[in-house]
Amino acid sequence: MSTFPVQTPQRTYCATVERGILERASAHLPAGTGKVFVVSTEDVWRHQGARLRRGLESFRHELLFLPGGEDQKRLAPLEILAGEMVRRGGDRSSLVIAFGGGVVNDMGGFLASIFMRGVPVIQAPTTLLAQVDAAIGGKTGVNLVEGKNLVGTFHQPLAVLIDPAALDTLPEREYRAGLFEVIKTGVIRSQPLFRMLADQSEQVLARAPEAVDYLIGESVRIKAEVVSADEREGGLRRILNFGHTIGHALEAETGYRRFLHGEAVAFGMRAAVYLAESTGYLSAEDSVDILEVIERYGPVPPLEGIAAEALLRRLTSDKKTVQGRIHFVLPVRIGEVTVVSGLDERLVLAAIWSALG
Ligand SMILES: NC(=O)c1ccc[n+]([C@@H]2O[C@H](COP(=O)([O-])OP(=O)(O)OC[C@H]3O[C@@H](n4cnc5c(N)ncnc54)[C@H](O)[C@@H]3O)[C@@H](O)[C@H]2O)c1
Structure with missing residues:
Protein backbone atom coordinates (compact mmCIF):
# COMPACT_ATOMS: atom_id res chain seq x y z
CA MET A 1 0.00 0.00 0.00
CA SER A 2 1.22 3.53 -0.79
CA THR A 3 -0.42 6.64 0.56
CA PHE A 4 0.17 10.12 -0.83
CA PRO A 5 -1.05 13.21 1.03
CA VAL A 6 -2.67 16.01 -0.96
CA GLN A 7 -2.57 19.27 0.97
CA THR A 8 -4.69 22.09 -0.42
CA PRO A 9 -6.21 25.17 1.20
CA GLN A 10 -9.61 23.52 0.75
CA ARG A 11 -8.77 20.15 2.29
CA THR A 12 -6.00 17.72 3.17
CA TYR A 13 -6.63 14.13 2.14
CA CYS A 14 -4.89 11.00 0.96
CA ALA A 15 -4.67 9.26 -2.38
CA THR A 16 -4.10 5.60 -1.54
CA VAL A 17 -2.84 3.02 -4.03
CA GLU A 18 -3.67 -0.45 -2.80
CA ARG A 19 -4.79 -3.65 -4.50
CA GLY A 20 -8.16 -4.61 -3.02
CA ILE A 21 -8.90 -1.17 -1.51
CA LEU A 22 -12.35 -1.08 -3.17
CA GLU A 23 -13.32 -4.13 -1.15
CA ARG A 24 -12.47 -2.18 1.99
CA ALA A 25 -14.12 1.07 0.88
CA SER A 26 -16.37 1.45 3.94
CA ALA A 27 -13.28 1.93 6.13
CA HIS A 28 -12.84 5.29 4.37
CA LEU A 29 -16.33 6.61 5.07
CA PRO A 30 -16.33 9.13 7.92
CA ALA A 31 -18.47 8.51 10.99
CA GLY A 32 -21.84 10.23 10.75
CA THR A 33 -22.08 9.85 6.96
CA GLY A 34 -25.70 9.79 5.82
CA LYS A 35 -26.85 8.18 2.65
CA VAL A 36 -24.06 7.08 0.30
CA PHE A 37 -24.65 7.56 -3.44
CA VAL A 38 -22.43 5.57 -5.76
CA VAL A 39 -22.27 7.39 -9.10
CA SER A 40 -21.06 5.14 -11.90
CA THR A 41 -22.02 3.89 -15.37
CA GLU A 42 -23.65 0.60 -16.27
CA ASP A 43 -20.49 -0.37 -18.14
CA VAL A 44 -18.15 0.21 -15.19
CA TRP A 45 -20.59 -1.43 -12.79
CA ARG A 46 -20.84 -4.55 -14.94
CA HIS A 47 -17.05 -4.91 -15.02
CA GLN A 48 -16.04 -3.80 -11.55
CA GLY A 49 -19.17 -3.22 -9.44
CA ALA A 50 -18.80 -6.46 -7.47
CA ARG A 51 -15.61 -5.17 -5.85
CA LEU A 52 -17.20 -1.98 -4.55
CA ARG A 53 -20.41 -3.75 -3.60
CA ARG A 54 -18.37 -6.02 -1.31
CA GLY A 55 -16.62 -2.94 0.09
CA LEU A 56 -19.91 -1.27 0.98
CA GLU A 57 -21.79 -4.33 2.21
CA SER A 58 -22.27 -2.96 5.70
CA PHE A 59 -23.32 0.49 4.44
CA ARG A 60 -26.68 1.48 3.03
CA HIS A 61 -26.03 2.93 -0.40
CA GLU A 62 -27.84 3.90 -3.56
CA LEU A 63 -26.55 3.28 -7.05
CA LEU A 64 -26.94 5.96 -9.73
CA PHE A 65 -25.88 5.62 -13.35
CA LEU A 66 -24.56 8.30 -15.68
CA PRO A 67 -24.80 7.64 -19.41
CA GLY A 68 -20.96 7.60 -19.81
CA GLY A 69 -18.86 8.82 -22.73
CA GLU A 70 -17.19 12.16 -23.38
CA ASP A 71 -20.14 13.37 -25.49
CA GLN A 72 -22.46 12.78 -22.51
CA LYS A 73 -20.24 14.76 -20.14
CA ARG A 74 -22.85 17.50 -19.95
CA LEU A 75 -24.97 19.32 -17.40
CA ALA A 76 -28.26 17.61 -18.27
CA PRO A 77 -27.51 14.15 -16.79
CA LEU A 78 -26.46 15.80 -13.53
CA GLU A 79 -29.84 17.49 -13.11
CA ILE A 80 -31.50 14.10 -13.51
CA LEU A 81 -29.19 12.48 -10.95
CA ALA A 82 -29.60 15.33 -8.44
CA GLY A 83 -33.37 14.90 -8.63
CA GLU A 84 -32.96 11.17 -8.11
CA MET A 85 -30.78 11.83 -5.05
CA VAL A 86 -33.50 13.97 -3.49
CA ARG A 87 -36.17 11.35 -4.20
CA ARG A 88 -33.99 8.64 -2.65
CA GLY A 89 -33.51 10.56 0.60
CA GLY A 90 -30.32 12.49 -0.07
CA ASP A 91 -29.58 15.41 2.26
CA ARG A 92 -26.63 17.46 3.49
CA SER A 93 -25.15 14.43 5.28
CA SER A 94 -25.00 12.46 2.03
CA LEU A 95 -21.78 11.43 0.37
CA VAL A 96 -20.99 10.63 -3.26
CA ILE A 97 -18.59 7.92 -4.37
CA ALA A 98 -17.57 8.60 -7.99
CA PHE A 99 -16.77 5.14 -9.34
CA GLY A 100 -15.50 5.01 -12.90
CA GLY A 101 -13.19 6.63 -15.42
CA GLY A 102 -12.30 10.30 -15.68
CA VAL A 103 -15.72 11.22 -17.07
CA VAL A 104 -17.45 9.77 -14.00
CA ASN A 105 -14.86 11.24 -11.62
CA ASP A 106 -15.30 14.72 -13.13
CA MET A 107 -19.11 14.52 -13.24
CA GLY A 108 -19.57 12.77 -9.88
CA GLY A 109 -17.26 15.30 -8.25
CA PHE A 110 -19.17 18.18 -9.85
CA LEU A 111 -22.51 16.73 -8.75
CA ALA A 112 -21.23 16.41 -5.17
CA SER A 113 -19.97 19.98 -5.23
CA ILE A 114 -23.37 21.43 -6.16
CA PHE A 115 -25.82 19.02 -4.51
CA MET A 116 -27.35 20.94 -1.58
CA ARG A 117 -24.49 23.44 -2.06
CA GLY A 118 -21.90 20.74 -1.60
CA VAL A 119 -21.53 17.28 -0.09
CA PRO A 120 -18.31 15.27 0.17
CA VAL A 121 -17.06 13.02 -2.60
CA ILE A 122 -14.76 10.01 -2.52
CA GLN A 123 -13.06 9.35 -5.82
CA ALA A 124 -12.74 5.69 -6.83
CA PRO A 125 -11.13 5.74 -10.31
CA THR A 126 -11.26 2.64 -12.52
CA THR A 127 -9.28 3.66 -15.62
CA LEU A 128 -5.52 4.17 -15.65
CA LEU A 129 -6.00 7.76 -16.79
CA ALA A 130 -8.32 8.52 -13.90
CA GLN A 131 -6.10 6.72 -11.36
CA VAL A 132 -2.99 8.67 -12.27
CA ASP A 133 -4.60 11.99 -13.06
CA ALA A 134 -8.32 12.84 -13.17
CA ALA A 135 -9.30 11.60 -9.72
CA ILE A 136 -6.65 13.60 -7.86
CA GLY A 137 -6.66 17.35 -7.44
CA GLY A 138 -10.31 18.32 -7.14
CA LYS A 139 -11.02 19.59 -10.65
CA THR A 140 -14.58 18.69 -11.57
CA GLY A 141 -16.77 19.67 -14.47
CA VAL A 142 -18.64 19.05 -17.68
CA ASN A 143 -18.34 20.11 -21.31
CA LEU A 144 -20.35 22.74 -23.16
CA VAL A 145 -21.06 22.70 -26.89
CA GLU A 146 -18.54 25.56 -26.99
CA GLY A 147 -15.71 23.54 -25.45
CA LYS A 148 -14.34 21.02 -23.01
CA ASN A 149 -14.64 21.33 -19.21
CA LEU A 150 -15.96 24.89 -19.47
CA VAL A 151 -18.30 24.53 -16.47
CA GLY A 152 -17.00 23.13 -13.23
CA THR A 153 -15.67 23.60 -9.72
CA PHE A 154 -12.72 22.83 -7.51
CA HIS A 155 -14.06 20.27 -5.06
CA GLN A 156 -11.37 18.30 -3.31
CA PRO A 157 -12.39 14.75 -2.42
CA LEU A 158 -12.35 13.25 1.08
CA ALA A 159 -10.15 10.46 -0.23
CA VAL A 160 -8.99 8.86 -3.47
CA LEU A 161 -9.15 5.06 -3.46
CA ILE A 162 -6.95 3.65 -6.22
CA ASP A 163 -7.22 -0.08 -6.82
CA PRO A 164 -4.82 -1.17 -9.59
CA ALA A 165 -6.66 -4.51 -9.74
CA ALA A 166 -9.65 -2.65 -11.23
CA LEU A 167 -7.64 -2.19 -14.41
CA ASP A 168 -7.80 -5.92 -15.19
CA THR A 169 -10.92 -5.43 -17.33
CA LEU A 170 -9.87 -2.15 -18.94
CA PRO A 171 -9.82 -2.38 -22.77
N1 LIG B 1 -10.18 16.43 -13.43
C1 LIG B 1 -8.99 16.29 -13.94
O1 LIG B 1 -8.00 16.78 -13.38
C2 LIG B 1 -8.82 15.51 -15.20
C3 LIG B 1 -7.54 15.14 -15.62
C4 LIG B 1 -7.42 14.37 -16.77
C5 LIG B 1 -8.55 13.99 -17.48
N2 LIG B 1 -9.78 14.36 -17.04
C6 LIG B 1 -10.99 13.95 -17.77
O2 LIG B 1 -11.07 12.54 -17.80
C7 LIG B 1 -11.88 12.14 -18.91
C8 LIG B 1 -11.30 10.93 -19.59
O3 LIG B 1 -11.27 9.88 -18.66
P1 LIG B 1 -11.06 8.35 -19.10
O4 LIG B 1 -9.98 8.28 -20.08
O5 LIG B 1 -10.96 7.58 -17.85
O6 LIG B 1 -12.38 8.02 -19.94
P2 LIG B 1 -13.81 7.45 -19.51
O7 LIG B 1 -14.21 7.90 -18.19
O8 LIG B 1 -14.72 7.75 -20.65
O9 LIG B 1 -13.59 5.87 -19.44
C9 LIG B 1 -13.18 5.18 -20.59
C10 LIG B 1 -13.99 3.92 -20.86
O10 LIG B 1 -13.54 2.89 -20.00
C11 LIG B 1 -14.65 2.20 -19.41
N3 LIG B 1 -14.14 1.70 -18.13
C12 LIG B 1 -13.80 2.41 -17.05
N4 LIG B 1 -13.24 1.63 -16.13
C13 LIG B 1 -13.24 0.37 -16.63
C14 LIG B 1 -12.76 -0.87 -16.15
N5 LIG B 1 -12.10 -0.96 -15.00
N6 LIG B 1 -12.93 -1.95 -16.92
C15 LIG B 1 -13.54 -1.86 -18.14
N7 LIG B 1 -13.98 -0.71 -18.66
C16 LIG B 1 -13.83 0.41 -17.91
C17 LIG B 1 -15.71 3.26 -19.33
O11 LIG B 1 -16.99 2.70 -19.27
C18 LIG B 1 -15.48 4.03 -20.63
O12 LIG B 1 -16.15 3.39 -21.69
C19 LIG B 1 -11.98 13.35 -19.81
O13 LIG B 1 -13.28 13.86 -19.73
C20 LIG B 1 -10.99 14.35 -19.21
O14 LIG B 1 -11.40 15.68 -19.37
C21 LIG B 1 -9.93 15.11 -15.92
Whole structure:
Protein backbone atom coordinates (compact mmCIF):
# COMPACT_ATOMS: atom_id res chain seq x y z
CA MET A 1 0.00 0.00 0.00
CA SER A 2 1.22 3.53 -0.79
CA THR A 3 -0.42 6.64 0.56
CA PHE A 4 0.17 10.12 -0.83
CA PRO A 5 -1.05 13.21 1.03
CA VAL A 6 -2.67 16.01 -0.96
CA GLN A 7 -2.57 19.27 0.97
CA THR A 8 -4.69 22.09 -0.42
CA PRO A 9 -6.21 25.17 1.20
CA GLN A 10 -9.61 23.52 0.75
CA ARG A 11 -8.77 20.15 2.29
CA THR A 12 -6.00 17.72 3.17
CA TYR A 13 -6.63 14.13 2.14
CA CYS A 14 -4.89 11.00 0.96
CA ALA A 15 -4.67 9.26 -2.38
CA THR A 16 -4.10 5.60 -1.54
CA VAL A 17 -2.84 3.02 -4.03
CA GLU A 18 -3.67 -0.45 -2.80
CA ARG A 19 -4.79 -3.65 -4.50
CA GLY A 20 -8.16 -4.61 -3.02
CA ILE A 21 -8.90 -1.17 -1.51
CA LEU A 22 -12.35 -1.08 -3.17
CA GLU A 23 -13.32 -4.13 -1.15
CA ARG A 24 -12.47 -2.18 1.99
CA ALA A 25 -14.12 1.07 0.88
CA SER A 26 -16.37 1.45 3.94
CA ALA A 27 -13.28 1.93 6.13
CA HIS A 28 -12.84 5.29 4.37
CA LEU A 29 -16.33 6.61 5.07
CA PRO A 30 -16.33 9.13 7.92
CA ALA A 31 -18.47 8.51 10.99
CA GLY A 32 -21.84 10.23 10.75
CA THR A 33 -22.08 9.85 6.96
CA GLY A 34 -25.70 9.79 5.82
CA LYS A 35 -26.85 8.18 2.65
CA VAL A 36 -24.06 7.08 0.30
CA PHE A 37 -24.65 7.56 -3.44
CA VAL A 38 -22.43 5.57 -5.76
CA VAL A 39 -22.27 7.39 -9.10
CA SER A 40 -21.06 5.14 -11.90
CA THR A 41 -22.02 3.89 -15.37
CA GLU A 42 -23.65 0.60 -16.27
CA ASP A 43 -20.49 -0.37 -18.14
CA VAL A 44 -18.15 0.21 -15.19
CA TRP A 45 -20.59 -1.43 -12.79
CA ARG A 46 -20.84 -4.55 -14.94
CA HIS A 47 -17.05 -4.91 -15.02
CA GLN A 48 -16.04 -3.80 -11.55
CA GLY A 49 -19.17 -3.22 -9.44
CA ALA A 50 -18.80 -6.46 -7.47
CA ARG A 51 -15.61 -5.17 -5.85
CA LEU A 52 -17.20 -1.98 -4.55
CA ARG A 53 -20.41 -3.75 -3.60
CA ARG A 54 -18.37 -6.02 -1.31
CA GLY A 55 -16.62 -2.94 0.09
CA LEU A 56 -19.91 -1.27 0.98
CA GLU A 57 -21.79 -4.33 2.21
CA SER A 58 -22.27 -2.96 5.70
CA PHE A 59 -23.32 0.49 4.44
CA ARG A 60 -26.68 1.48 3.03
CA HIS A 61 -26.03 2.93 -0.40
CA GLU A 62 -27.84 3.90 -3.56
CA LEU A 63 -26.55 3.28 -7.05
CA LEU A 64 -26.94 5.96 -9.73
CA PHE A 65 -25.88 5.62 -13.35
CA LEU A 66 -24.56 8.30 -15.68
CA PRO A 67 -24.80 7.64 -19.41
CA GLY A 68 -20.96 7.60 -19.81
CA GLY A 69 -18.86 8.82 -22.73
CA GLU A 70 -17.19 12.16 -23.38
CA ASP A 71 -20.14 13.37 -25.49
CA GLN A 72 -22.46 12.78 -22.51
CA LYS A 73 -20.24 14.76 -20.14
CA ARG A 74 -22.85 17.50 -19.95
CA LEU A 75 -24.97 19.32 -17.40
CA ALA A 76 -28.26 17.61 -18.27
CA PRO A 77 -27.51 14.15 -16.79
CA LEU A 78 -26.46 15.80 -13.53
CA GLU A 79 -29.84 17.49 -13.11
CA ILE A 80 -31.50 14.10 -13.51
CA LEU A 81 -29.19 12.48 -10.95
CA ALA A 82 -29.60 15.33 -8.44
CA GLY A 83 -33.37 14.90 -8.63
CA GLU A 84 -32.96 11.17 -8.11
CA MET A 85 -30.78 11.83 -5.05
CA VAL A 86 -33.50 13.97 -3.49
CA ARG A 87 -36.17 11.35 -4.20
CA ARG A 88 -33.99 8.64 -2.65
CA GLY A 89 -33.51 10.56 0.60
CA GLY A 90 -30.32 12.49 -0.07
CA ASP A 91 -29.58 15.41 2.26
CA ARG A 92 -26.63 17.46 3.49
CA SER A 93 -25.15 14.43 5.28
CA SER A 94 -25.00 12.46 2.03
CA LEU A 95 -21.78 11.43 0.37
CA VAL A 96 -20.99 10.63 -3.26
CA ILE A 97 -18.59 7.92 -4.37
CA ALA A 98 -17.57 8.60 -7.99
CA PHE A 99 -16.77 5.14 -9.34
CA GLY A 100 -15.50 5.01 -12.90
CA GLY A 101 -13.19 6.63 -15.42
CA GLY A 102 -12.30 10.30 -15.68
CA VAL A 103 -15.72 11.22 -17.07
CA VAL A 104 -17.45 9.77 -14.00
CA ASN A 105 -14.86 11.24 -11.62
CA ASP A 106 -15.30 14.72 -13.13
CA MET A 107 -19.11 14.52 -13.24
CA GLY A 108 -19.57 12.77 -9.88
CA GLY A 109 -17.26 15.30 -8.25
CA PHE A 110 -19.17 18.18 -9.85
CA LEU A 111 -22.51 16.73 -8.75
CA ALA A 112 -21.23 16.41 -5.17
CA SER A 113 -19.97 19.98 -5.23
CA ILE A 114 -23.37 21.43 -6.16
CA PHE A 115 -25.82 19.02 -4.51
CA MET A 116 -27.35 20.94 -1.58
CA ARG A 117 -24.49 23.44 -2.06
CA GLY A 118 -21.90 20.74 -1.60
CA VAL A 119 -21.53 17.28 -0.09
CA PRO A 120 -18.31 15.27 0.17
CA VAL A 121 -17.06 13.02 -2.60
CA ILE A 122 -14.76 10.01 -2.52
CA GLN A 123 -13.06 9.35 -5.82
CA ALA A 124 -12.74 5.69 -6.83
CA PRO A 125 -11.13 5.74 -10.31
CA THR A 126 -11.26 2.64 -12.52
CA THR A 127 -9.28 3.66 -15.62
CA LEU A 128 -5.52 4.17 -15.65
CA LEU A 129 -6.00 7.76 -16.79
CA ALA A 130 -8.32 8.52 -13.90
CA GLN A 131 -6.10 6.72 -11.36
CA VAL A 132 -2.99 8.67 -12.27
CA ASP A 133 -4.60 11.99 -13.06
CA ALA A 134 -8.32 12.84 -13.17
CA ALA A 135 -9.30 11.60 -9.72
CA ILE A 136 -6.65 13.60 -7.86
CA GLY A 137 -6.66 17.35 -7.44
CA GLY A 138 -10.31 18.32 -7.14
CA LYS A 139 -11.02 19.59 -10.65
CA THR A 140 -14.58 18.69 -11.57
CA GLY A 141 -16.77 19.67 -14.47
CA VAL A 142 -18.64 19.05 -17.68
CA ASN A 143 -18.34 20.11 -21.31
CA LEU A 144 -20.35 22.74 -23.16
CA VAL A 145 -21.06 22.70 -26.89
CA GLU A 146 -18.54 25.56 -26.99
CA GLY A 147 -15.71 23.54 -25.45
CA LYS A 148 -14.34 21.02 -23.01
CA ASN A 149 -14.64 21.33 -19.21
CA LEU A 150 -15.96 24.89 -19.47
CA VAL A 151 -18.30 24.53 -16.47
CA GLY A 152 -17.00 23.13 -13.23
CA THR A 153 -15.67 23.60 -9.72
CA PHE A 154 -12.72 22.83 -7.51
CA HIS A 155 -14.06 20.27 -5.06
CA GLN A 156 -11.37 18.30 -3.31
CA PRO A 157 -12.39 14.75 -2.42
CA LEU A 158 -12.35 13.25 1.08
CA ALA A 159 -10.15 10.46 -0.23
CA VAL A 160 -8.99 8.86 -3.47
CA LEU A 161 -9.15 5.06 -3.46
CA ILE A 162 -6.95 3.65 -6.22
CA ASP A 163 -7.22 -0.08 -6.82
CA PRO A 164 -4.82 -1.17 -9.59
CA ALA A 165 -6.66 -4.51 -9.74
CA ALA A 166 -9.65 -2.65 -11.23
CA LEU A 167 -7.64 -2.19 -14.41
CA ASP A 168 -7.80 -5.92 -15.19
CA THR A 169 -10.92 -5.43 -17.33
CA LEU A 170 -9.87 -2.15 -18.94
CA PRO A 171 -9.82 -2.38 -22.77
CA GLU A 172 -6.34 -2.29 -24.30
CA ARG A 173 -6.88 1.03 -26.09
CA GLU A 174 -8.02 2.72 -22.85
CA TYR A 175 -5.03 1.29 -21.01
CA ARG A 176 -2.59 2.65 -23.60
CA ALA A 177 -4.34 6.02 -23.55
CA GLY A 178 -3.68 6.15 -19.80
CA LEU A 179 -0.05 5.21 -20.37
CA PHE A 180 0.38 8.37 -22.46
CA GLU A 181 -0.52 10.41 -19.36
CA VAL A 182 2.04 8.39 -17.41
CA ILE A 183 4.67 9.22 -20.06
CA LYS A 184 3.69 12.87 -19.61
CA THR A 185 4.31 12.57 -15.88
CA GLY A 186 7.73 11.06 -16.46
CA VAL A 187 8.74 13.79 -18.90
CA ILE A 188 7.60 16.65 -16.67
CA ARG A 189 8.95 15.44 -13.34
CA SER A 190 10.36 11.93 -13.03
CA GLN A 191 13.32 10.61 -14.91
CA PRO A 192 13.09 7.21 -13.10
CA LEU A 193 9.48 6.81 -14.24
CA PHE A 194 10.42 7.72 -17.81
CA ARG A 195 13.35 5.26 -17.79
CA MET A 196 11.14 2.51 -16.43
CA LEU A 197 8.63 3.11 -19.24
CA ALA A 198 11.49 3.00 -21.75
CA ASP A 199 13.15 -0.14 -20.33
CA GLN A 200 10.20 -2.25 -19.21
CA SER A 201 7.60 -1.71 -21.90
CA GLU A 202 6.89 -5.44 -22.18
CA GLN A 203 5.97 -5.75 -18.50
CA VAL A 204 4.01 -2.51 -18.61
CA LEU A 205 2.01 -3.55 -21.68
CA ALA A 206 1.43 -7.02 -20.19
CA ARG A 207 0.08 -5.24 -17.05
CA ALA A 208 2.52 -7.07 -14.76
CA PRO A 209 1.30 -6.06 -11.27
CA GLU A 210 4.70 -4.89 -10.05
CA ALA A 211 5.18 -2.61 -13.07
CA VAL A 212 1.62 -1.28 -12.95
CA ASP A 213 1.77 -0.58 -9.21
CA TYR A 214 5.05 1.29 -9.61
CA LEU A 215 3.91 3.50 -12.45
CA ILE A 216 0.62 4.33 -10.74
CA GLY A 217 2.34 5.07 -7.42
CA GLU A 218 4.98 7.33 -8.97
CA SER A 219 2.40 9.20 -11.07
CA VAL A 220 0.10 9.69 -8.08
CA ARG A 221 3.01 10.87 -5.94
CA ILE A 222 3.81 13.55 -8.51
CA LYS A 223 0.22 14.63 -9.10
CA ALA A 224 -0.29 14.91 -5.32
CA GLU A 225 2.89 16.96 -4.96
CA VAL A 226 2.01 19.34 -7.79
CA VAL A 227 -1.57 19.89 -6.63
CA SER A 228 -0.38 20.45 -3.07
CA ALA A 229 1.95 23.19 -4.28
CA ASP A 230 -0.64 24.85 -6.53
CA GLU A 231 -4.30 23.85 -6.23
CA ARG A 232 -5.70 26.43 -8.67
CA GLU A 233 -3.19 26.23 -11.51
CA GLY A 234 -1.65 29.63 -10.87
CA GLY A 235 1.87 28.30 -11.31
CA LEU A 236 3.36 24.82 -10.93
CA ARG A 237 0.14 22.95 -11.78
CA ARG A 238 0.41 24.27 -15.32
CA ILE A 239 3.21 21.77 -15.98
CA LEU A 240 0.55 19.04 -16.00
CA ASN A 241 -0.64 20.55 -19.28
CA PHE A 242 2.37 19.22 -21.18
CA GLY A 243 0.88 17.88 -24.43
CA HIS A 244 -2.58 19.18 -23.50
CA THR A 245 -2.58 22.54 -25.28
CA ILE A 246 -2.42 21.06 -28.76
CA GLY A 247 -4.08 17.82 -27.57
CA HIS A 248 -7.22 19.73 -26.55
CA ALA A 249 -7.30 21.42 -29.96
CA LEU A 250 -7.22 18.01 -31.64
CA GLU A 251 -10.03 16.68 -29.43
CA ALA A 252 -12.19 19.73 -30.10
CA GLU A 253 -11.52 19.71 -33.84
CA THR A 254 -12.58 16.06 -34.08
CA GLY A 255 -15.69 16.46 -31.92
CA TYR A 256 -14.27 14.49 -28.93
CA ARG A 257 -15.10 11.23 -30.71
CA ARG A 258 -12.17 10.17 -32.84
CA PHE A 259 -9.40 10.24 -30.22
CA LEU A 260 -9.26 9.26 -26.58
CA HIS A 261 -8.00 12.00 -24.28
CA GLY A 262 -4.67 10.25 -23.72
CA GLU A 263 -4.19 9.72 -27.45
CA ALA A 264 -4.74 13.41 -28.07
CA VAL A 265 -2.18 14.14 -25.35
CA ALA A 266 0.30 11.84 -27.14
CA PHE A 267 -0.21 13.91 -30.29
CA GLY A 268 0.20 17.13 -28.32
CA MET A 269 3.41 15.84 -26.70
CA ARG A 270 4.87 15.09 -30.13
CA ALA A 271 4.15 18.64 -31.23
CA ALA A 272 5.53 20.09 -27.98
CA VAL A 273 8.73 18.07 -28.34
CA TYR A 274 9.16 19.47 -31.86
CA LEU A 275 8.62 22.99 -30.50
CA ALA A 276 11.07 22.42 -27.64
CA GLU A 277 13.78 21.11 -29.91
CA SER A 278 13.36 23.76 -32.59
CA THR A 279 13.48 26.58 -30.05
CA GLY A 280 16.61 25.13 -28.45
CA TYR A 281 15.05 24.19 -25.12
CA LEU A 282 15.52 20.43 -25.62
CA SER A 283 18.47 18.43 -26.95
CA ALA A 284 17.99 16.30 -30.07
CA GLU A 285 18.92 13.23 -28.01
CA ASP A 286 16.19 13.76 -25.39
CA SER A 287 13.74 14.61 -28.15
CA VAL A 288 14.38 11.26 -29.87
CA ASP A 289 14.07 9.42 -26.52
CA ILE A 290 10.67 10.97 -25.79
CA LEU A 291 9.32 10.38 -29.29
CA GLU A 292 10.47 6.74 -29.17
CA VAL A 293 8.71 6.05 -25.88
CA ILE A 294 5.50 7.66 -27.18
CA GLU A 295 5.78 5.46 -30.26
CA ARG A 296 6.29 2.32 -28.18
CA TYR A 297 3.00 2.82 -26.35
CA GLY A 298 1.12 3.76 -29.52
CA PRO A 299 -0.31 3.71 -31.97
CA VAL A 300 -2.14 7.01 -32.00
CA PRO A 301 -5.07 6.51 -34.44
CA PRO A 302 -4.52 7.80 -37.98
CA LEU A 303 -4.55 11.57 -38.32
CA GLU A 304 -5.56 12.04 -41.94
CA GLY A 305 -8.01 14.76 -42.87
CA ILE A 306 -6.98 17.08 -40.03
CA ALA A 307 -5.79 20.54 -41.08
CA ALA A 308 -2.94 22.06 -39.09
CA GLU A 309 -4.41 25.55 -39.59
CA ALA A 310 -7.71 24.45 -38.02
CA LEU A 311 -5.86 23.20 -34.93
CA LEU A 312 -4.01 26.50 -34.68
CA ARG A 313 -7.33 28.38 -34.73
CA ARG A 314 -8.63 26.11 -31.95
CA LEU A 315 -5.59 26.89 -29.82
CA THR A 316 -6.48 30.55 -29.63
CA SER A 317 -9.99 29.78 -28.33
CA ASP A 318 -8.88 27.30 -25.62
CA LYS A 319 -9.85 28.40 -22.10
CA LYS A 320 -6.21 28.29 -21.09
CA THR A 321 -5.32 30.88 -23.69
CA VAL A 322 -5.22 34.15 -21.77
CA GLN A 323 -5.64 37.37 -23.78
CA GLY A 324 -4.59 35.63 -26.98
CA ARG A 325 -1.27 34.39 -25.59
CA ILE A 326 -0.91 30.65 -25.89
CA HIS A 327 1.14 28.97 -23.20
CA PHE A 328 3.13 25.86 -24.04
CA VAL A 329 4.72 23.48 -21.59
CA LEU A 330 8.02 22.47 -23.16
CA PRO A 331 10.51 19.87 -21.92
CA VAL A 332 14.01 21.14 -21.24
CA ARG A 333 15.27 17.66 -20.34
CA ILE A 334 13.60 14.42 -19.33
CA GLY A 335 12.10 15.13 -15.90
CA GLU A 336 11.91 18.90 -16.27
CA VAL A 337 9.72 21.32 -18.23
CA THR A 338 9.27 25.06 -18.60
CA VAL A 339 6.25 27.19 -19.53
CA VAL A 340 6.70 29.38 -22.60
CA SER A 341 4.40 31.88 -24.30
CA GLY A 342 4.55 34.23 -27.26
CA LEU A 343 5.96 31.68 -29.70
CA ASP A 344 5.82 32.58 -33.37
CA GLU A 345 2.63 31.16 -34.93
CA ARG A 346 4.57 29.83 -37.92
CA LEU A 347 6.66 27.73 -35.56
CA VAL A 348 3.55 26.40 -33.83
CA LEU A 349 2.07 25.54 -37.20
CA ALA A 350 5.26 23.69 -38.17
CA ALA A 351 5.10 21.73 -34.90
CA ILE A 352 1.51 20.72 -35.62
CA TRP A 353 2.48 19.66 -39.14
CA SER A 354 5.31 17.60 -37.76
CA ALA A 355 3.03 15.87 -35.24
CA LEU A 356 0.47 15.21 -37.97
CA GLY A 357 3.30 13.29 -39.67
N1 LIG B 1 -10.18 16.43 -13.43
C1 LIG B 1 -8.99 16.29 -13.94
O1 LIG B 1 -8.00 16.78 -13.38
C2 LIG B 1 -8.82 15.51 -15.20
C3 LIG B 1 -7.54 15.14 -15.62
C4 LIG B 1 -7.42 14.37 -16.77
C5 LIG B 1 -8.55 13.99 -17.48
N2 LIG B 1 -9.78 14.36 -17.04
C6 LIG B 1 -10.99 13.95 -17.77
O2 LIG B 1 -11.07 12.54 -17.80
C7 LIG B 1 -11.88 12.14 -18.91
C8 LIG B 1 -11.30 10.93 -19.59
O3 LIG B 1 -11.27 9.88 -18.66
P1 LIG B 1 -11.06 8.35 -19.10
O4 LIG B 1 -9.98 8.28 -20.08
O5 LIG B 1 -10.96 7.58 -17.85
O6 LIG B 1 -12.38 8.02 -19.94
P2 LIG B 1 -13.81 7.45 -19.51
O7 LIG B 1 -14.21 7.90 -18.19
O8 LIG B 1 -14.72 7.75 -20.65
O9 LIG B 1 -13.59 5.87 -19.44
C9 LIG B 1 -13.18 5.18 -20.59
C10 LIG B 1 -13.99 3.92 -20.86
O10 LIG B 1 -13.54 2.89 -20.00
C11 LIG B 1 -14.65 2.20 -19.41
N3 LIG B 1 -14.14 1.70 -18.13
C12 LIG B 1 -13.80 2.41 -17.05
N4 LIG B 1 -13.24 1.63 -16.13
C13 LIG B 1 -13.24 0.37 -16.63
C14 LIG B 1 -12.76 -0.87 -16.15
N5 LIG B 1 -12.10 -0.96 -15.00
N6 LIG B 1 -12.93 -1.95 -16.92
C15 LIG B 1 -13.54 -1.86 -18.14
N7 LIG B 1 -13.98 -0.71 -18.66
C16 LIG B 1 -13.83 0.41 -17.91
C17 LIG B 1 -15.71 3.26 -19.33
O11 LIG B 1 -16.99 2.70 -19.27
C18 LIG B 1 -15.48 4.03 -20.63
O12 LIG B 1 -16.15 3.39 -21.69
C19 LIG B 1 -11.98 13.35 -19.81
O13 LIG B 1 -13.28 13.86 -19.73
C20 LIG B 1 -10.99 14.35 -19.21
O14 LIG B 1 -11.40 15.68 -19.37
C21 LIG B 1 -9.93 15.11 -15.92
